[in-house]
Amino acid sequence: MSAFWHEWRNRPLTGGARWWRTTGALLLGLAGVQLLTGLTLMTVYTPSTTDAWPSVWYIQHRVDYGAVVRALHYYAAHAMIIVLAVHLVRVLVSGRFRPPYHWAWITGLLLAPVVLMLAASGNLLPWGQKELGQAQVETHIVGSMPVLGPMLQRLIVGGTELGQRALSTFFMVHVALLPLVGLVLGMVHLGQISHADRREATAAGADAQSVAASYFPYQSAWNAVAFAMLMGGLLYLAVTRPVPLGPPAHPGLPNSPRPEWYFLALFELRRYFTGPMEFVATGVIPVAILGWLILLPALHRVMGAVVARVLAVVTAAVLVAGGGLLTWLPLQRDAADAEHQAVLTELERVARRAATLAEFGVPPAGPAELLERDPVIMGPILYRQHCAACHPYGGQWAKEPKAADLKGFGTEEWIWGLVQKPDDPRFLGHTKHREMAEWSQETLAEATEDEREEIRQAVRWLAGHPTGVPEEEDESPFALGYEAFDAWCIECHTYEGEGGFNVKGPDFTGYGSAQWIEEFIRNPAAEKFYGDEAEMPAFAGKMTDVQIKVLARWLAGQTDPVLQE
Amino acid sequence: MTRRMLLALFSRIVAAASAVAALVPNVRFLADPLRRREETGPKRYRLARLAELPVGEPTPFVLRGRQVDAWKVYPSRILGQVWVIRDNDATDADHARLRVFSATCPHLGCTVNHDPEKRRFVCPCHAGVFTLDGEPVPSKELGYQNPVPRGMDPLKWSLVEDETGELWLEVEYVRFELGRPERVPVA
Numbered sequence: 001m002s003a004f005w006h007e008w009r010n011r012p013l014t015g016g017a018r019w020w021r022t023t024g025a026l027l028l029g030l031a032g033v034q035l036l037t038g039l040t041l042m043t044v045y046t047p048s049t050t051d052a053w054p055s056v057w058y059i060q061h062r063v064d065y066g067a068v069v070r071a072l073h074y075y076a077a078h079a080m081i082i083v084l085a086v087h088l089v090r091v092l093v094s095g096r097f098r099p100p101y102h103w104a105w106i107t108g109l110l111l112a113p114v115v116l117m118l119a120a121s122g123n124l125l126p127w128g129q130k131e132l133g134q135a136q137v138e139t140h141i142v143g144s145m146p147v148l149g150p151m152l153q154r155l156i157v158g159g160t161e162l163g164q165r166a167l168s169t170f171f172m173v174h175v176a177l178l179p180l181v182g183l184v185l186g187m188v189h190l191g192q193i194s195h196a197d198r199r200e201a202t203a204a205g206a207d208a209q210s211v212a213a214s215y216f217p218y219q220s221a222w223n224a225v226a227f228a229m230l231m232g233g234l235l236y237l238a239v240t241r242p243v244p245l246g247p248p249a250h251p252g253l254p255n256s257p258r259p260e261w262y263f264l265a266l267f268e269l270r271r272y273f274t275g276p277m278e279f280v281a282t283g284v285i286p287v288a289i290l291g292w293l294i295l296l297p298a299l300h301r302v303m304g305a306v307v308a309r310v311l312a313v314v315t316a317a318v319l320v321a322g323g324g325l326l327t328w329l330p331l332q333r334d335a336a337d338a339e340h341q342a343v344l345t346e347l348e349r350v351a352r353r354a355a356t357l358a359e360f361g362v363p364p365a366g367p368a369e370l371l372e373r374d375p376v377i378m379g380p381i382l383y384r385q386h387c388a389a390c391h392p393y394g395g396q397w398a399k400e401p402k403a404a405d406l407k408g409f410g411t412e413e414w415i416w417g418l419v420q421k422p423d424d425p426r427f428l429g430h431t432k433h434r435e436m437a438e439w440s441q442e443t444l445a446e447a448t449e450d451e452r453e454e455i456r457q458a459v460r461w462l463a464g465h466p467t468g469v470p471e472e473e474d475e476s477p478f479a480l481g482y483e484a485f486d487a488w489c490i491e492c493h494t495y496e497g498e499g500g501f502n503v504k505g506p507d508f509t510g511y512g513s514a515q516w517i518e519e520f521i522r523n524p525a526a527e528k529f530y531g532d533e534a535e536m537p538a539f540a541g542k543m544t545d546v547q548i549k550v551l552a553r554w555l556a557g558q559t560d561p562v563l564q565e
Numbered sequence: 566m567t568r569r570m571l572l573a574l575f576s577r578i579v580a581a582a583s584a585v586a587a588l589v590p591n592v593r594f595l596a597d598p599l600r601r602r603e604e605t606g607p608k609r610y611r612l613a614r615l616a617e618l619p620v621g622e623p624t625p626f627v628l629r630g631r632q633v634d635a636w637k638v639y640p641s642r643i644l645g646q647v648w649v650i651r652d653n654d655a656t657d658a659d660h661a662r663l664r665v666f667s668a669t670c671p672h673l674g675c676t677v678n679h680d681p682e683k684r685r686f687v688c689p690c691h692a693g694v695f696t697l698d699g700e701p702v703p704s705k706e707l708g709y710q711n712p713v714p715r716g717m718d719p720l721k722w723s724l725v726e727d728e729t730g731e732l733w734l735e736v737e738y739v740r741f742e743l744g745r746p747e748r749v750p751v752a
């Protein structure tokens with residue numbers, strides 16, 4: 001080891017120290033940062049579908065410097081890909097792939113996919129909605145490779161569906177397999193360079209000047225400065241820009257997966273090769289590029305230095321320009337894609353809420369359970385799935401409204417609106433219930449100022465989800481409201497077992513409370529609601545108990561999650 | 566000299582045999598996913614009363630059920646989504662016409678949405694587009710390559726009477742291999 005080190009640092013530095021020669025050292029430094037931060041993160045991170053997201057949340061929000069270490073690991077990973085690209089272009093343009101550097105060139109090229117796979121496998125580890133969607137697409141791409149694809153996909157996924165075994169496999173690949181492969185390839189790469197440098201120096205003859213300069217400390221000084229600057233940048237980013245944590249994976253959430261930026265060019269290529277040709281974009285082209293690069297040293301031998309050098313420069317230009325363009329195009333398109341942006345906004349909303357909920361602890365059943373029981377997250381999602389076919393919400397979501405707009409249902413404003421204009425499409429206009437409209441036209445329209453005020457009082461009382469009957473002498477607003485109800489509403493509406501002599505409207509006991517709404521959703525045709533007159537179907541059995549409770553709480557304006565009974 | 570060669574050969578063989586012995590169980594372990602068969606086959610789901618389904622308008626349904634993930638069992642998990650289109654307002658089993666499609670995009674498995682303005686099914690991932698019959702929209706019409714390898718997967722459905730005599734739509738949910746022109750159920 002120390003012999004290796006000695007040889008490495010004392011190798012001749014032909015051509016002298018240069019800034020652009022620091023890229024290799026930067027990569028080595030970044031690999032060190034990843035090893036260090038990775039090991040640190042592993043002391044908390046837990047590769048389980050139910051614990052992964054919460055453990056990352058815990059790192060982010062609870063562990064001292066957790067957010068910084070996680071961000072460092074994240075930014076250094078991206079930096080590694082960028083520096084790797086620069087390194088590759090630099091070697092291409094400077095012609096250092098030619099013999100005697102050709103073996104080092106090949107191990108270097110093999111390191112590129114290792115770095116990319118490290119990024120892709122690490123990406124899934126938080127087990128978030130976005131990352132799971134990405135992994136789904138990526139593993140299907142593997143599966144669509146001819147011949148070995150389906151088998152490989154099964155091995156990676158650990159079955160047919162991404163679940164616990166996939167996460168464990170990805171974890172092993174990310175923290176052990178790829179780092180080991182990278183370490184071995186990296187050592188070989190360095191050894192080959194050291195060896196080639198000596199041969200190069202010998203071949204160059206006894207130019208006293210260049211042989212006298214050894215890698216250490218001449219180039220090393222530049223390397224150290226470059227790495228210090230890079231580290232400074234990374235630390236600055238890590239401290240000022242924490243990496244956001246998306247929502248945990250939940251099959252009920254929307255998704256619009258896009259690969260991370262380093263795969264966007266391939267993603268874009270797939271647009272031009274579809275159907276059975278898709279493999280050309282995801283397999284043939286990347287392998288062909290790699291193959292072409294590996295062949296460059298041979299071309300050098302066959303066609304001579306000048307031709308090879310020109311080809312290399314052209315290759316670098318094509319890769320940079322093509323890669324840039326193919327990355328830019330989908331970014332452009334997505335920025336203009338309203339639906340994609342809407343999904344991103346929704347996921348951000350869920351992520352923020354999930355992080356808040358996690359403050360109170362995540363149940364052992366995992367974060368999906370946390371989302372499932374939360375009115376704020378699932379309320380609107382369930383509403384759109386189950387209610388919005390008929391009920392609009394704030395004028396949105398229902399294409400063909402057939403029933404009342406439930407935004408603000410049961411609030412004073414909503415009830416008073418209904419009382420004044422029951423026939424408005426916002427209220428009962430779309431339904432066949434006409435009794436309230438008749439009452440409004442006959443009774444409310446004729447009411448005096450004082451009487452209107454009394455009705456208003458009943459509305460206010462009703463908006464408080466009233467229960468119980470006041471004492472005789474009681475003069476509280478509640479009692480006055482009850483009296484107003486008794487005077488104006490009791491003909492058609494029941495309350496605490498009384499009333500509803502005339503037509504039968506919904507019961508007022510606890511009206512608009514989560515409990516009331518829950519019962520209503522379960523069965524609107526229950527005696528206390530619409531009876532035979534109900535137009536809305538019963539949802540008991542169609543939605544789970546928890547779903548109905550969650551939806552009811554959300555409609556009642558409550559935010560507390562439904563806890564396990 | 567022969568003794569030396571023999572010993573060398575011997576040690577090589579013994580070392581190789583030990584290596585293979587160590588390797589075999591590991592290879593078998595790693596290949597486990599290839600041999601494991603999850604409980605699959607069509608599962609029946611009761612979706613809605615026929616009378617409740619809007620006519621002509623694609624309606625989404627979420628299918629929930631028991632899911633086993635290695636050693637974890639989830640009693641009620643979202644397993645898939647389907648789109649149902651009721652074609653006429655007939656309320657009897659003989660005349661009612663329906664179309665039921667899995668909402669899983671046959672390309673790479675994203676969930677297909679319905680675009681009510683264009684009256685098309687649209688996949689958010691790679692902009693795959695289908696007609697309301699589930700057929701891929703020709704690339705010419707789109708102005709770009711439609712990435713989907715086949716149409717949306719139709720699912721078998723039936724109308725089943727409950728105790729009160731009401732008709733319910735039931736669907737047999739199957740997942741198909743993605744990214745292929747032909748429909749192969751996931752085994």
Ligand code: FES
Pocket residue numbers: 670671672673674675688689690691692693712713
């Ligand atoms: S997954 Fe639907 S178009 Fe690609």
